[in-house]
Amino acid sequence: MQLGPTALYKRIQKAGKADTSGTSGLDSIAPMAVRCGTASLSVRQAFMKSLRVAAMLVALSAAFIAVWPNLWTMASAQEPASGTPAPDLAGADHWFNSPPLTLEKLRGKVVLVEFWARECINCIHVLPHTKALYDKYGKDGLVVVGVHTPEYDEERDAKSLQAALNEFSITWPIAVDNDYRIWNAYGNRYWPAIYLIDRDGRIVYSHFGEGNYEETEKRVRVLLGEAS
CATH class of the missing domain: 1.20.5 (Single alpha-helices involved in coiled-coils or other helix-helix interfaces)
Known part of the structure; x- marks a missing residue:
């Protein structure tokens, strides 16, 4: 259109x-x-x-x-498995409350080895429980050996360590492990750490950190033959 x-x-x-x-x-x-x-x-x-x-x-x-280098670098070996022969206590720089001890000399005894450091707050919390075991079972064959491995440089001082032993009423043997020889032999990585060694020199129990006190005492009693 x-x-x-x-x-x-x-x-x-x-x-x-x-x-x-x-x-x-x-x-x-x-x-x-x-x-x-x-x-x-x-x-x-x-x-x-x-x-x-x-x-x-x-x-x-x-x-x-950087703050906690020892947790990552100091342990050069693996933690011993339960039932394996315990590393010896040789290599300590000094001993307090006892002449130098070896596991060979302690064969036939139940041994509690405790790694600690005098400025470690967790270690300080555990010490009264360690003392209770020592006081209660020492007469029955329990030997407590403290291995003082310094976490900080100032903890290497022997006089300050002696003062700490007096302060905390520590009378059981203390090996001074400033060079980490015993620490490395056990492959330890913790403060505090407990290793129980039977009469044949074998590690049969370990615990790291605070707590588990009843279980630790139970294991001590079993090893001493005081409980089934």
Whole structure:
């Protein structure tokens, strides 16, 4: 159908309005672009935050290792398995409360070897329980041997150690293990640590840290033949 000039003009005008209104689609794209950009920024911020947290954890781990080097580097052997022959007590720098002891001399005795350090708070908490075992079962054949292995350089001082022995009323034999010879022989990695050795010189029980006092005493009684 052929359009007249007026109808053709109106058709063109209508088409122009449609085109003009069509530009609103471009306008709607802009907010979407802004939102996408904001989302990308949030992802980047979250990623950078994760990196900072990871770096902080690495720094804390490095600081922990620097403060507690002995936990990671001093033990050069594996912890003896239960039932294996106990390493000897040779290599101590000095002995308090006793002449030097060896497991050969102690054969036939039940021996409790305790690794400790005089400034270790956990060790100090355990000492009264060790003393109770010594006082209660020493007459029945239990021999307690403390192995003082320093955690800090100031703990190497013999006079300060003697003062600590007096303060805590420690009268059982103490081997001074400043060079970590006994520590390494046992493959020990903890303060405090207890190893029970039977009459045949074999490690039959060990415990690390505080607690488990009743179980430790039970094992002592069994080894002494006072309980089944």
